[in-house]
Amino acid sequence: VRTSMSFPDQLLKLAVEVAEEAARLIVERRRGQITVADTKSTITDVVTAVDRESEELIRARVLAARPDDSFLGEEGDDVNGTSGVRWVVDPIDGTVNYLYDLPTYAVSIAVEVDGETVAGVVVDAPKGEVFTATKGGGAFVDGKPIRVSGETELAKALVGTGFGYDPARRQVQAEVVQQLITKVRDIRRIGVGAIDLCYVACGRLDVVYERGLNPWDYGAGALIAAEAGAAVGGLNGAPVSPEMSIAATPALFDPFHDLIAAANPLRA
Template identity: 55%
Template sequence: MAGVGVDEAMLNDLKNTAEQVAVEAAHLVRTAWVRMQSGGEVAVDTKSGETDVVTAVDRESEELVRARLKRIRPGEPVLGEEGGGAGNDAAGGVTWVVDPIDGTVNFLYGLPTFAVSIAAQVDGVSVAGAVVEPVSGRRWTAVRGGGSWLDGTRLSVSAADRLELALVGMGFAYGQDRRVRQGKLTADLIGRVRDIRRRGAASLDLCAVAAGWLDGYFEHGLHRWDWAAGALVAQEAGATVLLPGEAADLGEDATFAASPGIAAELRAALSAGGAAEV
């Protein structure tokens, strides 16, 4: 089970830590979400543009995660969506990669599809992670070489083997020009698959591939914290996973996950549709 120079005992310890801390952060996020459903307000700011939002709850969640990791795993760097950090990982050391709310727009609108995502990486490779959904309470976990689970039940990708019967998830960028190009790619793909879903939380789309709820998933422009835990969950469930920089024919910032039975066909369809130019 050892992977990237990490033994089995340490992998399980890292997974347990990721899960424990993600559950704590998810409780904080859920409390705020429930308060919002009752008319409470939350401070909102923007980042790259008006559609790219961050809430006070995102920041509070990340602050909680950083504080807990500092206590449990002192000295290990943290890369977080809101707080940054860990630009250069120490060789052979553990770096924690955190998305305090993946799906902030869903959270803000009251949609229950969002999650807290925490992964432990060594030399830039995810070795353990957890994705926890604050509203449903579902816990997705994985260790490299040891499998992935949903609430303790082992996960396995779908047996899909025909692209025309595949259910595929996709995501879109915040920038309008790129969204238009992505829309054209989606229009090209829609006639080749069963249907397309867009849920607005990359970590949960990757986990859905792991569970067989989606047969494939593709998105441009994800950051490390978007895929760090979810991609490991998908890969350990048997998915073919390609991360940013690994598939020039799909685009240098493409993330791809699919059941092996359709992976080659889906990749070819996306490439033929001009994914690399999106």
């Protein structure tokens, strides 16, 4: 079949198909009983059978279509392929919301070529919203272009964040929030790292930051935010990494960065 689609667009098309199928699966399973199958790093770090089922589905679909690709999923699948393409997958982002039937959780799929993320999709499963981006191709929700807010003042910024599962780190994260809370409009803890980034992309939040996100949490969302015009990075000029991810309107990135850097967020 002749196609005029670029390679990132072809990868995105498959990513969207598979993410939407996984999103339908997890919403359908939510109609039954959801229980904790296991705890991981700590008692607060839970996994359900549906996290695993969703990842299995995504891995099977992706590798059936592209058998030579690599695949990294949160729930343990790490397949090393030969094509230079790697799929980085969170099968349910927001497992605690999912467990409690809070209606925000997502499927997140990033696709890397030679280590660079070129396509990403985040599907808000209960809402059916689909955020997408390709490198250099802009960001979209349900096919419509999105843009960050124009906010320039920290005092008017709505800021999203999240907390990891390690108690010592949580303590520090709480202390950082204590520093911020009087300096910004308000803080949101939505519970879904990928959605936080997409919300900056479409102007529903002005800034998000979190210590301890993993590549499957930020892979797709960081591309979507950047393509929507956000400034995206870590501390002191570093790129986004598990150490720190910040996405903000261009005017807010530096002042916000300096505010949290001063709170010494890497103490634990």
